[in-house]
Amino acid sequence: MNKEREEAKKYLKTAKGQIEGILKMIDEGRYCIDISNQIIAAEKQIRKANMLILKGHLNSCVKEAFLNNSGEEKVDEIIDVFDKLTR
Amino acid sequence: MNKEREEAKKYLKTAKGQIEGILKMIDEGRYCIDISNQIIAAEKQIRKANMLILKGHLNSCVKEAFLNNSGEEKVDEIIDVFDKLTR
Amino acid sequence: MNKEREEAKKYLKTAKGQIEGILKMIDEGRYCIDISNQIIAAEKQIRKANMLILKGHLNSCVKEAFLNNSGEEKVDEIIDVFDKLTR
Amino acid sequence: MNKEREEAKKYLKTAKGQIEGILKMIDEGRYCIDISNQIIAAEKQIRKANMLILKGHLNSCVKEAFLNNSGEEKVDEIIDVFDKLTR
Numbered sequence: 001m002n003k004e005r006e007e008a009k010k011y012l013k014t015a016k017g018q019i020e021g022i023l024k025m026i027d028e029g030r031y032c033i034d035i036s037n038q039i040i041a042a043e044k045q046i047r048k049a050n051m052l053i054l055k056g057h058l059n060s061c062v063k064e065a066f067l068n069n070s071g072e073e074k075v076d077e078i079i080d081v082f083d084k085l086t087r
Numbered sequence: 088m089n090k091e092r093e094e095a096k097k098y099l100k101t102a103k104g105q106i107e108g109i110l111k112m113i114d115e116g117r118y119c120i121d122i123s124n125q126i127i128a129a130e131k132q133i134r135k136a137n138m139l140i141l142k143g144h145l146n147s148c149v150k151e152a153f154l155n156n157s158g159e160e161k162v163d164e165i166i167d168v169f170d171k172l173t174r
Numbered sequence: 175m176n177k178e179r180e181e182a183k184k185y186l187k188t189a190k191g192q193i194e195g196i197l198k199m200i201d202e203g204r205y206c207i208d209i210s211n212q213i214i215a216a217e218k219q220i221r222k223a224n225m226l227i228l229k230g231h232l233n234s235c236v237k238e239a240f241l242n243n244s245g246e247e248k249v250d251e252i253i254d255v256f257d258k259l260t261r
Numbered sequence: 262m263n264k265e266r267e268e269a270k271k272y273l274k275t276a277k278g279q280i281e282g283i284l285k286m287i288d289e290g291r292y293c294i295d296i297s298n299q300i301i302a303a304e305k306q307i308r309k310a311n312m313l314i315l316k317g318h319l320n321s322c323v324k325e326a327f328l329n330n331s332g333e334e335k336v337d338e339i340i341d342v343f344d345k346l347t348r
Contacts, residue, residue: 005113012106012113012126019103019133026092026099032144036168039099039137043130046106050126051344057119058336062319066327075319081123083312085347138257145236145249153240162232170225172260179287186287186300190280193273193307200266200273206318210342213273213311217304220280224300231293255297 004056011049018042050085054078091143098136105129137172141165178230185223192216224259228252265317272310279303311346315339 022038057078065074109125144165152161196212231252239248283299318339326335 001113001116009110009113012110016103016106016110019099019106022136023096023099023103026088026096029088032140032148033164033168036137036140036144037171039133039140040168040171043133043137046126046130046133047347049109050123050130051340051347053119053123053126054343055336055340057123058323058340059333061119062323063327063332066324066332071324071327072320075316077120079312079316079319081120081127082315082343082346084124084127085343086308086312134260138253138260141256142249142253145253146246149232149236150240150245153237153245158237158240159233162229166225166229166232169228169256169259172256173221173225175287175290183284183287186280186284190277190284193277193280196310197270197273197277200262200270203262206314206322207338207342210311210314210318211345213307213314214342214345217307217311220300220304220307223283224297224304227293227297227300231297235293251294255294255301258298258301 002056002060004052004059008049008052008056011045011052015042015045015049018045047085054081089143089147091139091146095136095139095143098132098139102129102132102136105132134172141168176230176234178226178233182223182226182230185219185226189216189219189223192219221259228255263317263321265313265320269310269313269317272306272313276303276306276310279306308346315342 018038019042022035022042025035025038062071062074062078065071105125106129109122109129112122112125149158149161149165152158192212193216196209196216199209199212236245236248236252239245279299280303283296283303286296286299323332323335323339326332
């Protein structure tokens with residue numbers, strides 16, 4: 001497993017723990033804005049995980065593809081993902 | 088618990104399950120783009136949960152505050168959250 | 175015109191100027207990442223303008239609606255916008 | 262000028278026109294939600310322009326760098342941009 005994937009896993013595990021915490025906050029009737037800020041924090045972790053996955057992708061699969069002269073397809077694919085990511 | 092919070096919990100639970108699935112995908116060495124798309128799907132659930140929390144907030148705390156003539160502070164608070172949410 | 179709208183106009187005018195600058199950068203063949211960063215800067219101004227418009231909306235129309243006991247519809251409307259804004 | 266830059270210019274020009282329209286909407290005292298939706302539309306055009314710039318970047322500079330065995334630095338740079346783009 002490349003180092004980006006290892007790191008991505010850490011962020012995802014943090015996010016999972018945060019979501020468990022948020023579910024508890026809701027059950028405890030905590031203030032909306034506090035819950036919302038925690039959700040934003042969890043989202044941030046998940047987004048970081050995604051960036052790492054995509055970084056690893058560029059440095060492996062996309063690189064490989066460019067060296068084999070077939071990178072354009074891979075670029076379309078990753079741009080598609082970034083497009084979804086940014087809306 | 089208001090209905091928005093109930094619904095938000097469902098989305099958060101779905102997101103949690105998706106994150107567990109993504110961790111497994113990483114361990115199985117699945118294709119980056121597939122992992123990334125799953126991460127985007129999880130993020131979407133989390134964002135929906137947040138929207139519901141904030142909707143509930145507007146319909147309860149912010150409403151209350153307006154009726155008590157102290158809404159502006161609450162508006163600043165929620166705009167702050169939306170600001171973070173949209174970057 | 176409320177103060178939020180006045181301020182929003184400033185941000186929009188800045189963004190317009192930045193876009194003109196970006197078009198020039200493209201014509202001059204400037205480096206992609208520099209162009210991209212400028213685009214992000216322009217987007218930020220536009221987003222700030224939007225936050226101001228929505229803040230003004232909450233403090234006027236939504237407030238009014240709550241005082242007239244018809245706020246829920248307005249909340250759905252603004253949540254819809256925030257939903258689009260955050261994807 | 263590569264085709265992505267040509268296309269990006271079109272989106273930026275559309276966005277510029279939309280911003281001019283939005284400024285007029287504000288002066289005319291139009292409804293907040295309508296203004297906000299127009300701002301979102303303009304933001305979308307700008308974001309599309311950015312995606313095109315970055316796509317062109319991947320297909321030229323990043324490709325070049327990979328072929329010259331110096332791609333990792335370029336990947337860091339573009340991931341940085343995407344990171345800002347997605348918050």
